[in-house]
Amino acid sequence: MTDFRLTALAASLPSTVPFVGPEAQERQLGKPFLARLGANESNFGPSPRALEAMAATDVWNYGDPESFELRGALAAHLNVSPTNIIIGEGIDGLLGYLVRLFVETGDTVVTSDGAYPTFNYHVAGYGGVLHKVPYANDQENPSALFAKARETGAKLVYLANPDNPMGTWHSGETLVRALDDLPAGCILVLDEAYIECASDGTAPDIAPDDPRVIRMRTFSGAYGLAGARVGYAVGAPDLIDAFHKVRNHFGMNRAAQAGALAALADQEYLEQVRGHVVAARDRIAEIALENGLTPLPSATNFVAIDCGRDGAFAKAILDGLIARGVFVRMPFVAPQNRCIRISCGTEADLDILAAVLPDAVRDAQKG
Amino acid sequence: MTDFRLTALAASLPSTVPFVGPEAQERQLGKPFLARLGANESNFGPSPRALEAMAATDVWNYGDPESFELRGALAAHLNVSPTNIIIGEGIDGLLGYLVRLFVETGDTVVTSDGAYPTFNYHVAGYGGVLHKVPYANDQENPSALFAKARETGAKLVYLANPDNPMGTWHSGETLVRALDDLPAGCILVLDEAYIECASDGTAPDIAPDDPRVIRMRTFSGAYGLAGARVGYAVGAPDLIDAFHKVRNHFGMNRAAQAGALAALADQEYLEQVRGHVVAARDRIAEIALENGLTPLPSATNFVAIDCGRDGAFAKAILDGLIARGVFVRMPFVAPQNRCIRISCGTEADLDILAAVLPDAVRDAQKG
Numbered sequence: 098m099t100d101f102r103l104t105a106l107a108a109s110l111p112s113t114v115p116f117v118g119p120e121a122q123e124r125q126l127g128k129p130f131l132a133r134l135g136a137n138e139s140n141f142g143p144s145p146r147a148l149e150a151m152a153a154t155d156v157w158n159y160g161d162p163e164s165f166e167l168r169g170a171l172a173a174h175l176n177v178s179p180t181n182i183i184i185g186e187g188i189d190g191l192l193g194y195l196v197r198l199f200v201e202t203g204d205t206v207v208t209s210d211g212a213y214p215t216f217n218y219h220v221a222g223y224g225g226v227l228h229k230v231p232y233a234n235d236q237e238n239p240s241a242l243f244a245k246a247r248e249t250g251a252k253l254v255y256l257a258n259p260d261n262p263m264g265t266w267h268s269g270e271t272l273v274r275a276l277d278d279l280p281a282g283c284i285l286v287l288d289e290a291y292i293e294c295a296s297d298g299t300a301p302d303i304a305p306d307d308p309r310v311i312r313m314r315t316f317s318g319a320y321g322l323a324g325a326r327v328g329y330a331v332g333a334p335d336l337i338d339a340f341h342k343v344r345n346h347f348g349m350n351r352a353a354q355a356g357a358l359a360a361l362a363d364q365e366y367l368e369q370v371r372g373h374v375v376a377a378r379d380r381i382a383e384i385a386l387e388n389g390l391t392p393l394p395s396a397t398n399f400v401a402i403d404c405g406r407d408g409a410f411a412k413a414i415l416d417g418l419i420a421r422g423v424f425v426r427m428p429f430v431a432p433q434n435r436c437i438r439i440s441c442g443t444e445a446d447l448d449i450l451a452a453v454l455p456d457a458v459r460d461a462q463k464g
Numbered sequence: 465m466t467d468f469r470l471t472a473l474a475a476s477l478p479s480t481v482p483f484v485g486p487e488a489q490e491r492q493l494g495k496p497f498l499a500r501l502g503a504n505e506s507n508f509g510p511s512p513r514a515l516e517a518m519a520a521t522d523v524w525n526y527g528d529p530e531s532f533e534l535r536g537a538l539a540a541h542l543n544v545s546p547t548n549i550i551i552g553e554g555i556d557g558l559l560g561y562l563v564r565l566f567v568e569t570g571d572t573v574v575t576s577d578g579a580y581p582t583f584n585y586h587v588a589g590y591g592g593v594l595h596k597v598p599y600a601n602d603q604e605n606p607s608a609l610f611a612k613a614r615e616t617g618a619k620l621v622y623l624a625n626p627d628n629p630m631g632t633w634h635s636g637e638t639l640v641r642a643l644d645d646l647p648a649g650c651i652l653v654l655d656e657a658y659i660e661c662a663s664d665g666t667a668p669d670i671a672p673d674d675p676r677v678i679r680m681r682t683f684s685g686a687y688g689l690a691g692a693r694v695g696y697a698v699g700a701p702d703l704i705d706a707f708h709k710v711r712n713h714f715g716m717n718r719a720a721q722a723g724a725l726a727a728l729a730d731q732e733y734l735e736q737v738r739g740h741v742v743a744a745r746d747r748i749a750e751i752a753l754e755n756g757l758t759p760l761p762s763a764t765n766f767v768a769i770d771c772g773r774d775g776a777f778a779k780a781i782l783d784g785l786i787a788r789g790v791f792v793r794m795p796f797v798a799p800q801n802r803c804i805r806i807s808c809g810t811e812a813d814l815d816i817l818a819a820v821l822p823d824a825v826r827d828a829q830k831g
Contacts, residue, residue: 101566101651101675101702101703101706102566102619102649103565103566103706104564104565104566104567104568104571105568106568107564107565107566107706107709107710110709110710111709112705112706112708112709113708113709114529114708114713115713116529116713116714117529118526118528118529118530118714120528120530120532121528121529121530121532124532133525136525136526138524138525138526139524140524141524142522142524143523143524148519148523151518151519151523151719152515152518152519154691155509155691156510156515156518156688156689156690156691156692156723157505157506157507157508157509157510157688157689157690157691158500158503158505158690158691159485159503159505159684159690159691160691160693161485161487161488162481162483162484162485162488163485163487163488165487165488165491186553186712186715187712187714187715189712189713189714189715190712190715193712197471197474198470198471198474199468199469199470199471199474200471201471201472201473204471215713215714222709222710252469282467282469284468308468317526321523321524322523322524323523323524323525323526323718324521324522324523324524324525324526324527324717324718324719325523325717325718325719326527326714326715326716326717335468336468338479339468339470339474339479341479341480341481342474342477342478342479342480342589343474343477343589345553345554345556345557345560346481346482346483346556346582347483347485347554347556347582347693348553348554348556348557348693349693350691350692350693350717350719350720351690351691351692352518352691352692352717352719353717356523
């Protein structure tokens, strides 16, 4: 093995992956999944207009490095200025840039124990020290997060609302009140990846120029464009401007820019998807109950199902589903890992889930 | 202005952009370009099979984070192992990861004065100290680069073959010989973005496991997929493996993965593009000569044209072309900036160039 002159930090990092992809699991299983319900993708697909726009793109051209049209359309949609918006390669990419801007070796960051692992991956990747607070009743706990941020002098505190992987949420008003306890100089990274699936009032009413908060949103969820990799962040112009220091300016896929623009314009389609999501959540809950399992309330495009015992039992059910061709995931950390997490799917997807879950539960009970 | 707690390095960086995109120029001009000949995109477009594959992609699914199929196909195509290959969001993205792995504040890196600015952007972005050596006869100078690397203890040395922005090249044999002078522990970052446009023998014969070299290639050039953002690096497995420490695992656009796979499979189409590129280079050279300008030899999909005076004169011609609706770029640094750089285009594109270049030259001469 050659002794490459990696930085000390890079040398210390594992060659890891926050998640194993379903394709890798399919290769291991030797067959494709029958239903893809594990990555919170939108099984209802994107707006047909988005597909048309992508197909009509001259993909031999680089994308506009300023994502000018998409930023403008988002600004109009959100009633903010384009200077409040940065477009990036999914929320994952934007989280990476944000962490790079703020975190160097020894800097402290706060998140919940069991929250989004890719954020943690970025923090570790820049040498940050991650402090975690427990979930409270399967919800992220803003008071505890902000208290821990104060205690540790954190530069960033991560909170997803609605939450992934539990699907729970706080009202926007609750979050606005909680912000009073955010220590000065600490930025709240508010991951709103699932906000389109939540009820009105879930997104907190925060001024776009408020320097305390940066919101992260995506076209990967309800807009159905996970494979296109388009996320955006909304924040104070000075903060947004800092992304230009480090981002991959020509990193945006041109077709993805066009697809996101068309998807945003088709709010009627999004409304249909919202309806499908609500129906699918109800169906998943029903299937869970029929199998003696307890669905958690959800404001997202997935449902966490409490399997009623420990993580090993939930994992056994999950393994049973995967072996039967249903791709699902589960929380990583106790006590949330007593649950499995099922993404909303089409009726056909959920028919498959309904068909195989009884056997998966039975096998797990035999254990 | 809020005093954000950026890292000291981030605070010191400008909010810059390595290149202004043609779309921004079009917005300034208030009209679209008539011919897009500035970004070395492939105006001949991608293989129709690539377009079909992208359109057939379930874009609601995340891409395979392992890019398993594409890596496998590239490995077979290049006669290397998949463990020699990492796929990334264009060469730009891969250069960013590479620099992040190796460069921290104060580390030295070597490149040519006037070579690819995005590499320099990444080096600055991680606090590296960049040493530059001059071009020699409009070619990058391997001996001077490697001598400077030795002198400065550089961790990385960048060399593009064929070169951008000059279009010149070294034979593969010349580079293999030059490698004897690469200091131990310094990695040659060999940017082969334009290799598909070069003659056989331009790519050096270097064992894929050779720890001294990492090669960067792309689907943005001859494959016609600039907007899709698919690049790859070939190197020793230990070095390739290090990318997994820091990369955005789910950063690849799923349609782009499928498009690149289909484009790679259509070598017949690539061969046609190569023919178009050679013809376009000849035509650009002819147009240059007709206007009293001197084309440089090129092994790329563009031609650098020596305008015969200083940078201001070349800039005046460039401005004249842009004002007349022809997007072109030029080298940033003297003496290369006596040239303008014209990407290969279709016959229709080059008809437009031929029509407007005389006026642009005449206006510049009036100066």
